[in-house]
Amino acid sequence: MNSLDHRAGREFFTARTVSDALAGFRPARRTAVEPVALADLLRRVPAAEVPAPGALPGFPRSTVDGYAVRSADTYGASEGLPSYLDLAGSVRMGTAPEVAVPPGGCVYIPTGAVLPAGADAVVMVEFTAQTMPGTIEVTRPVAPGAGLVRADEDVAEGAVLVPAGRPLRAPDLGLLAAAGVTEVPVHARPRVAIVSTGDEVVPPSTPALTAGQVRDATASALAGLVRDAGGEPVLAGIVPDDREALEKTLRVALADADMVVVSAGSSVGARDETAGAVAALGEIWCHGLAIKPGKPTLLADCGGVPLIGLPGNPLSALVVFRLVGAPLVWRLAGCGAPPPEPSTRARLSRDLASAAGRLDVVQVTVRDGVAEPLFGPSALLSVLTRADGFLIVPEAATGLDGGSEVTVTLYR
Known part of the structure; x- marks a missing residue:
């Protein structure tokens, strides 16, 4: 589905919700085995x-140090009226028992050793005493199966x-x-090609910047998120704001990757060439997500290879990739659902306003059970580096009240 409409040189789109994107944008591609x-x-x-x-453990074994017994011989035992059992021997670790438990008898057994024949329970050593050589006093009864695991109790064959x-x-x-x-x-780990765009973007190794230049910070951060999601990032370089050059770079990336991420090239504007280049290579599923930050996000299917065009601002790009891109990487690797991220409950320190129909992602610090929102322009990576995690204002909400309990997803 292509939701783009080019009129009078401008690009119009209807934003999809994040939940729609997670449920509906599901390319069938999977990595090799x-x-x-x-x-x-x-x-x-x-x-x-x-x-x-x-079967595991593969043999019945003791879970305590004590005496292997026939449970019936311990019925009625108490501190005031103990049962007396004849000590028939002991079991050594790592070997098969060379002795069985006779009626009215017991065998000493350490934790993890093989249960000897005749026994159906183990009495913990704490509830026994050796009152005379060869005789064990039992002061607590045990039921069949006590103090042991069956041969297939962990896993059956x-x-x-x-x-x-x-x-x-x-x-x-x-x-x-x-x-x-x-x-x-x-x-196999999904190969995720990261293409950076922009005339102003230069490599991180650039020693000195001229006026207007910025080092490519987003690609390195995206590579880290790709690794966190089980993927293998491939930095495909920096492309100027030129549709033909971008299309050529994307063709090469699509031929060798399981997923392509375009960094800093999805904002709607005169210099944005991403949508046109992508439209020539595949089908655009949506251009616009109802999320703040990160609305100008592009999702496309290019011959079975998913492509994400991220907003130009670093904070927006990383927020969107964590919510939408990372689940796609896991899906490419055959994962039914991404593993849950750590979270905590906290009390919101202040009111948060929002717009209905839009999912808001708010960076927060968490101290003594209180979540304090962090605000700043989407161009500032320091907002993310100072945050302990983020909370989400749902699409249906118009805000959250200060003092309300919220769930904070924590950064590892």
Whole structure:
């Protein structure tokens, strides 16, 4: 769907809501699948469910230091009337038991050791005493299954160890290791080409600026957000405000990337050539989001490769990419839903005005449970560097009252 209408040399558009963009702009492209070793799997996205090759832990084991018993032999035991059991031996760690638990008997067992035959429970050592050699006094009864885990209690054979479509976390790696799975097919990291535009934009390495020049700060920050979202940023350089040059650069980027981000080239104005160049390469889904900051955002599908044209101001560009671009990167890597970001509840320090139908993203600091809004022009990156996180004024709201409780998404 192309919502652009070029009349009298100007570009008109109807802004889409952020929720519409997240729900409706969903290119089908996915990255290729590659095998990755266990040590490098953190935050990678499995392409398919990984089944357990066997049960875990694989044998019944004790979860406490104590005595393996037949639970029926402990029924009625108390400090005033203990049960007395014959000590039949002990179990060593890392080996199969060489002794069984006979009726009226018990076997000493450390945490993690294999449950000996005949036992159906383990009494914690704290509830026992050795009153005489070879005799154990039990002062508390145990039910079947107490103090132990079954052979398949952690994971049954054939059960799903890790699901498809969710980034792997540290505990997932531990479970894979426990099951002996040392390689998993995952989606490749999406390659995200970042194209900077503007006659005034120069590389960060420029030692001295002339009047009107600005170093390209946005591309470096975007690269960091791409990495956070599991992607591989590719800095494609700086293009002047020239439609033909931009179109040529975008063609090259689209041929080698899973996603393209155009930095500082989506503002509606006489010098903006992004929309025209993109329209020649694909279908523009929308040019304009009902968000502050970040309204002049462009979304397009170029032969299956998603393209985002970001606002020229750094703060606006980074806010939009975090909300809309990062979920797209995760989606390209086969992730059903982006992993949740850390958040906290806080009390708003002052009233916040907003316009209905527009989503407002407000940078805040959080101190002693109070969220203090930070304001400043969208050209100032320092607003973001001073913020602890951001809050959102929903599209349906006309503002938030001071003193109200809000959710703050925290920056890692």
